[in-house]
Amino acid sequence: GAVVSQHPSRVICKSGTSVKIECRSLDFQATTMFWYRQFPKQSLMLMATSNEGSKATYEQGVEKDKFLINHASLTLSTLTVTSAHPEDSSFYICSARRTSGETQYFGPGTRLLVL
């Protein structure tokens, strides 16, 4: 199979702090990983695309200084929400695409609550 994990699954933090979310492809190499945001009862919105060893590409309207993405290896990408505010509370989901292949495999998501 193609398993993608995320850590943590749930995080609560105070306003103004930074939170790091990890996305790992457990049994395959992923050249490309994607980060999505999902609001309650809504669809997934792509935030950014990260390729291993290069800078992430952000979708229009997504602040790159707010949402820092690092893809340092073929199995790990991290999303850091800097200076988090209550409006950043959401469900963050990552996906990974095999080095050879078109299908994305999704992690279970991380629920972020900023107080």
Place this chain on the structure above:
Amino acid sequence: AQSVTQPDIHITVSEGASLELRCNYSYGATPYLFWYVQSPGQGLQLLLKYFSGDTLVQGIKGFEAEFKRSQSSFNLRKPSVHWSDAAEYFCAVGATDSWGKLQFGAGTQVVVTP
């Protein structure tokens, strides 16, 4: 730019009845098409995908989907639903360039009644 429309926000179906979820897309060429299912507290699971070839695609859990180019549709079907099929279903369109970004539809919530 690619886009995906799922016209039905919510569908209620009786257990054992057939199910069809609609998906229409807009894309300049033949896109990659996907159906994902999201159950509460779980990640998105791929049900099936279409890249090329046979337009009737078989997936997991007894689902199938048919690509109709003339209608720009990729509807998902299941002949007989089970209570465990209650979930949120997302249709997605993938760009055929090297980035492969996905555009998701708004989702269809499926409720299964006894």
